[in-house]
Amino acid sequence: MSEDGREQSHLTNRQGHPVYDNQNQRTVGERGPATLENYQFLEKISHFDRERIPERVVHARGFLAHGFFEAYGTIGDEPPSRYTRAKLFQEKGKRTPLVVRFSTVIGGRDSPETARDPRGFAVKLKTEDGNWDLVGNNLPVFFIRDAVKFPDVIHSLKPDPVTFRQDPNRIFDFMSMTPESMHMLTWLFSPRGIPQDYRHMDGFGVNTYKMVNAEGEAVLVKYHWKTKQGIKSLTQAQASEIQATELGHASKDLFEAIERGDYPEWELCVQIMEDGEHPELDFDPLDDTKTWPEDVFPLRPVGRMVLDRNVDNFYAETEQVAFGTGVLVDGLDFSDDKMLVGRTFSYSDTQRHRVGPNYLQLPINAPVTTPRTNQRDGQMAYHVDDTGENPHVNYEPSSLGGLAEAPRAGRDHEPEISGPLTRRTLSRTNDYAQAGERYRTMPDDEREDLVFNFVDFLGQCEEHVQERMVGHFKQCDAELGRRVAAGLGLEGSTNGSVAQRGVPARAQ
Ligand code: HEM
DSSP states (O other): OOTTSOOOOOOBOTTSOBOSOSSOOOBSSTTOOBOTTOHHHHHHHHHHHTOOOOOOSSOOSEEEEEEEEEEOSSBTTBOGGGTOOOHHHHSTTOEEEEEEEEEESSSOTTOOTTSSSOEEEEEEEEETTEEEEEEEESSSSOSOSSGGGHHHHHHHHSOOTTTOSOOHHHHHHHHHTOGGGHHHHHHHTSGGGSBSSSTTOOEEOOSOEEEEOTTSOEEEEEEEEEESSOOEEOOHHHHHHHHTTOSOHHHHHHHHHHHTTOOOEEEEEEEEEESSOOTTSSSOTTOTTOOOOTTTSOOEEEEEEEEEEEOSOIIIIIITOOOOTTOOOTTEEEOSOHHHHHHHHHHHHHHHHHTOTTGGGSTTTSOSSOOOOOOOOOTTOOSOOOOTTOTTOOSSSOSSSOOOOOOOSSOOOOOOOOOOOOOOOOSOOOTTHHHHHHHHHSOHHHHHHHHHHHHHHHTTSOHHHHHHHHHHHHHHOHHHHHHHHHHTTSSOOOOSOOOOOOOOOEEO
16 A cells, blocks of 8 residues: 555566565675675666666667558559559558657667657558568658668768767768669758658658559559658758757657547658660669659559557557568568668668567567468577467478468569679669759758758868869759859858858748
8 A cells, every 4th residue: 555545556676576675785784795695686777777678779769659551442543452562551541550750860778869860750550461570761862862871861860980979071972972872862962851740741662663553564663651740840950949958849749649539640652664674764773872753653542650659658559560671461562672681681780689589479579460470489589379279390391280471462573683693773863953953943941941951061162172072063054053162261251151040930
């Protein structure tokens, strides 16, 4: 009984022993020393010593919410079955439970959510055919187009290994040697680079995937989550003001919106392209530094996502959740995008290290279907996967009644692939066209913001880095190059002043 008369459960240790005294170690006399047979204390403190799992190497700061996906039963105006046999899309009103983890990329687990940084937008849909993870960002393109460059781009963006400070000179040194990053930079240094919070931003799958129908025919697909709250961004000045008093404003905003029943919503749309190389386009459809023009490849709505429940526990859910691009369901497939292949190895690899080999047994990661595998044991194995009829058989094939292969849900998609085994970049690099087009189609205030931010960051860089970046910008758009050069004092021009800031949060 508590002092105010409430019934209280009794404390135990992890072995189930009652804890009679949680205030004092066992010591020789009241002044000590303590003895080593202090099991209750040793267990408590040694568990505490291990309370943190390694943080994610990227996207360490994040926040998770639960919700559902509701299918429209159509893809645009057409039946979903024309493109995909994935069951979650077929029927109007069909709901699939899901979790979403929003994140920043570069900072550590307790870093400010006001950073100029892409925002992660990772969705895990628990379908009747197992999990489907769509691991995306709030920006539609990426810095690089080959997975082998990922550790380098991240090292350049992470703190300097000596000073441990993020350093614009290192960032733009790398970017200026990586022209395919120009398009991404025009997003990241625009207002979109600091979303107001997690509710007011879109999500993008970024990489190109496939949908496969019952005949085994595939189309190329890009995924978009369109926020129904509207897009809102912060200026650098507004972000700094928030950061002065609050490091987790975006998590707080999401948590509080869900608590008050103001459930955020996104519409899932797909862009579809016939499978193939598309030589008529000035970009490769497998190049994740490019967007697909929406007037040619329209956004086709397929359903909506609603987030309506907060986590019960941050560590059990937000920290231990594990998303990966390899996690697809029948009717969805990979494209040949070499970034996507690299990502697919990386996610589960890091999760076996970060969470442990049995991370898929944790409730937040487990599918709603019953896993039936012959994968066994290892650290923290919580249970044995369902073995079917005969628990003695943990191999396949077997005549003794073990698990058998599942029937196919449709014809396999079997694309013809041939070519020399080589190390080459995509031939249609076209690194500047979409970056320049984006600059030219931005409203004036956003262009101003972009130039200001480039000048602000590049102003902290060595002159040769500035010059290389300005050289790239000029090839994107002559005016962009001229304005950044002027802001940096490289050409003595006053065109494109970047002086005044502090405009309010804008919808774009
Ligand atoms: C080759 C390129 C990439 C590699 C090797 C890579 C690798 C990783 C790794 C190792 C993690 C940590 C996962 C964990 O600890 O659970 C991660 C997290 C993440 N990545 Fe990537 N990534 C790549 C590109 C991208 C791209 C292009 C996007 C966006 C479309 C993206 C979105 C995310 C998100 C959202 C998370 C956080 C997932 C979560 O909330 O737990 N990554 N990535």
